[in-house]
Amino acid sequence: MVQIGVVGTGGMGGRHARNLANKTPGAKVVAVMDIDQERARIVAAECGGASVYTDAQAMIADPAVQAVVIAAPDPFHAELVLACLAAGKPVLCEKPLATNMADARKVLDAELAGGRRLVQLGFMREYDQAHQALKELLDRGDIGQPLMFHGLHTGEGGIEPRTVEDVIINSAIHDIHSARWLLNQEVNQVYTQWVKAEATRPETCRLLLVQMVFKDGALGLIEMNADSNYGYQVDVTLTGSQGSARTAPASAPTVKQARKQFQTIDPDWLVRFDAAYIREAQAWVQSLVEKQPTGPTVWDGYVAMVVADACIQSAKTGQPQAVPDLERPAMYAR
Ligand SMILES: NC(=O)c1ccc[n+]([C@@H]2O[C@H](COP(=O)([O-])OP(=O)(O)OC[C@H]3O[C@@H](n4cnc5c(N)ncnc54)[C@H](O)[C@@H]3O)[C@@H](O)[C@H]2O)c1
Structure with missing residues (x-):
């Protein structure tokens, strides 16, 4: 079972969390984080009782979290992906990778330095x-x-x-x-x-x-x-x-x-794209189980x-x- 943490539980993150918890074999949502704690609590309950975090970095660092979904607003994507790469954790990051060239380059360089593909982009x-x-x-x-x-x-x-x-x-x-x-x-x-x-x-x-x-x-x-x-x-x-x-x-x-x-x-x-989001979540988890990255990359x-x-x-x-x-x-x- 891949244990997943979700950052941002709004429209997109809530959908990813529910798809992973309820429609993706081999996946379990164990943690969620949102600056809107009420929203995070609702999604945590819908996912069968995930832990609710107030701090994204702490959630990413939690050893119980093996992989991360990033669905916070666009300006936070780059720093959150960098934290996942530093922790060596696979991540499904919503588009865009970053909101400026410098940050996008930083993420690309960080993944290249690690020598393995850990990030899938949400080009569903x-x-x-x-x-x-x-x-x-x-x-x-x-x-x-x-x-x-x-x-x-x-x-x-x-x-x-x-x-x-x-x-x-x-x-x-x-x-x-x-x-x-x-x-x-x-x-x-x-x-x-x-x-x-x-x-x-x-x-x-x-x-x-x-x-x-x-x-x-x-x-x-x-x-x-x-x-x-x-x-x-x-x-x-x-x-x-x-x-x-x-x-x-x-x-x-x-x-x-x-x-x-x-x-x-x-x-x-x-x-x-209701069905596409489900297929995206399922393909991502399967790629984690098989340790074979697929789908849109940091390069994309x-x-x-x-x-x-x-x-x-x-x-x-x-x-x-x-x-x-x-x-x-x-x-x-x-
Ligand atoms: N692939 C797609 O088809 C698709 C569709 C919609 C949105 N998106 C992307 O998904 C992301 C989220 O979009 P959305 O439509 O769910 O927006 P939303 O406003 O519905 O949800 C965003 C959530 O993030 C929370 N948030 C704000 N700042 C945060 C922070 N610093 N840390 C953690 N959570 C924080 C908000 O409280 C909110 O619950 C965006 O990056 C957007 O571009 C992708």
Whole structure:
């Protein structure tokens, strides 16, 4: 039984904890930590009575905790992963790896120095069946050579409009990883444009558009509508030299009623990727049992951050931005 501790028991961390405790053979949630102690207590009870911590570092150091899930807010990821690496404990860390390049590099260097893969990144689309079907089809050569990735990603806005930087680092980072993973190619250049959420605040972002050029010549387009007013949607179309393919639409039935035809759209990621989160947790635990790391790596988290950083630079300058050439360390060989 792998004994797991969870840092951050909000929407995502609570879901991971429950999936691990109730839907993942071989896993037991033994500890949780959240600065909101009431929330932590509720999740601990749902997981069959895990210990509740007030201090994440103390939870990570607890010998009863063999592996850690990090689902605290983005700015805490890097320091928490570093603590897990220092303790030699495997970790499933939510995206993004960090919120700036320096911290992302620190985590990469720390894992490389340890000489073994301990971290899996929470790019859960790799566990979504619609995405997997697309990947298999492309890898089999069914649509020929990839010419273009087009990712549509929509959300419903919060109270405050989001900044361009946050939309890139917190949301579009999923699409950046998705494009790299599906095409199996690295990004060479990006160009960022956006529509402001508030006319008088140029830093706010309602709709983000990132154009990409890949090293092998394919093109990419990420369209992230931060406040769609219609729901949460992730939809990928790949164009190849021999055809094109698109992720299967949501599984909701098509309803005809009162001279209308409609299909319900998911409210958020927890509904859309419900099954993917379970498969991600199960695959992670299996990889720990088999001592064979799988899934998205620190390298993926780092490269996604490098591309995201180039997107931010492009947003600042209004010009296309080259993405630095990176050499993949042997530890992350595919
Ligand atoms: N992979 C995905 O699909 C996906 C989806 C949503 C969120 N996320 C990521 O998961 C993380 C959590 O997002 P969320 O939607 O659950 O947010 P949330 O606000 O619902 O939950 C965050 C929780 O962290 C707690 N917290 C705040 N500071 C903390 C600290 N210093 N130490 C420990 N806990 C702390 C909060 O009290 C809250 O309970 C974020 O990094 C987010 O980017 C990933």
